[in-house]
Amino acid sequence: MPLLFALVGCSQLETAVSDGAKDVATTAKAAVSAELTKRICAPLADGTISAEDQARVTDLLKAAEASGLATDLIASMQKVADSPAQVSASDITAFVEACKAATP
Numbered sequence: 001m002p003l004l005f006a007l008v009g010c011s012q013l014e015t016a017v018s019d020g021a022k023d024v025a026t027t028a029k030a031a032v033s034a035e036l037t038k039r040i041c042a043p044l045a046d047g048t049i050s051a052e053d054q055a056r057v058t059d060l061l062k063a064a065e066a067s068g069l070a071t072d073l074i075a076s077m078q079k080v081a082d083s084p085a086q087v088s089a090s091d092i093t094a095f096v097e098a099c100k101a102a103t104p
Contacts, residue, residue: 033067034103040064040077041099049087049095054080073098 040060043053058081064074076095080087087095 029067033069036060036063036067037069037073037099037102040069040073041095041103044092044096044099047092047096049080049092054083054087057081070098070102073102 040057043049043056049057057077061074061077061081064077076091076098079091080095083091
């Protein structure tokens with residue numbers, strides 16, 4: 001009988017450890033996503049997007065796609081990245097709105 005209690009205790013401990021690890025991973029992913037979103041949206045602080053800002057957004061696009069950020073944010077980033085010259089006011093507005101929606 002004591003062996004049975006030990007095995008049940010082990011199973012419960014294993015479940016608790018596994019759940020704890022999942023919680024840590026979820027928390028870490030959320031922190032990384034929040035930091036990435038902050039970096040992506042930083043160029044919008046002054047309401048404009050310069051050529052340097054556009055390059056930064058372009059550089060962060062692959063990381064955003066890989067991390068599973070909101071599709072609206074990624075779509076807005078793609079429009080900024082694809083703009084051949086100055087980013088249009090409507091694309092900047094869409095980007096601002098996507099950043100607001102993605103920011104916790």
